[in-house]
Amino acid sequence: MKTALTLIFAVLIAAVVISGCVQQAATGGGGGQQLTAAEKEQQASQAVDQEIENAIGNITLENVENELLTQG
């Protein structure tokens, strides 16, 4: 009997803790939901950096020289 009661008590406490934490997270109670201007700038820089990586990648001076000579 005691075992059953203790188990039920423990499960109830666990359930309360879980629901409390989840609710806090869902309502933004954890903080950090707003981005600062610096954070936004950093995210934007990373997006541009990714573009450079995707479109240009590993360009060498030799590639550039050849291109410029061809275009010139």
Place this chain on the structure above:
Amino acid sequence: MKKLMALAIAVLLIGITGAAVMADENVGSQTQLHAKIHTMGALGYGIATSQANSMDFELIKVGIASVSIKLQNETEELTNVGILYFGESRYVLKDVVIGNGTAAANIYLNGTQKGTISLNSYLKGDREIWAGTLTLDSAAYNAYVIQVPRIWKPAEKAEAIKDYCQNNPEKCKAAIKAVGGIICDPQEEGVSCADKIKTFCEQHPDDNRCKVVSWAYCKLHLEDANCRAQIIEKCKNNTNDTACDKLTNMYNKYVDKKLETLKNAPAWFKSVRERIKNRLPGEIDAEDGNGPAAPGGR
């Protein structure tokens, strides 16, 4: 009794751990960021040569763009930013100004301003070349950058289409009707028509209606490298489109100042430039980007 206590504590610990994991996942999804290129001003690679010593030169890569940043529940915000690689060194570009064929910014390293960059775009052959000046750590350089082609992602193009339809609802509707059935009724309640068109065009980027609206957007947004690339492709085969006049007028600002830049300009550009020069003053086009011409390029 001790066994029972130990069991209860174990169950509690499992519960708390589970809660922490769930909370973490939830916060992660809440703060999910969407950073998307809104307007790509300049993207390319080239060389910077010292104005004082021509043997002092460095490989540079540059990207200058307007990026839309969105937290899951926030409204979208545009941030103009850039990155400059000078040799192996990476700099952040701030105070970015993107114009029609121009890009300028201040160069920063770890929050400290190190210099400035100012570029104008020209046509050489079939390529767009950026030329201008760059100062870095008190040294002055001439900079030459070859614009690289990039894929205009369907999500970015759909955003541009939404912009156009939001700002020009009637012209958007007319452009769509000119090539097919309407995508949505602007009078419909609920989700905006521009949003519906955006969703549709993101899923069907090759639909003629989406192409025609993105073309209309491009005629009004020469500051966007995606648009310039699309117009250049079109003008190679059809110089009569008014977009060719607009782009030629844009490049002409610099060609008129330095006629030598006309050397190696593409044939279509020279032809349109002549046509514009010979045009009577009253003939300046009032085209607003809603022409029925089929879109070209990508």
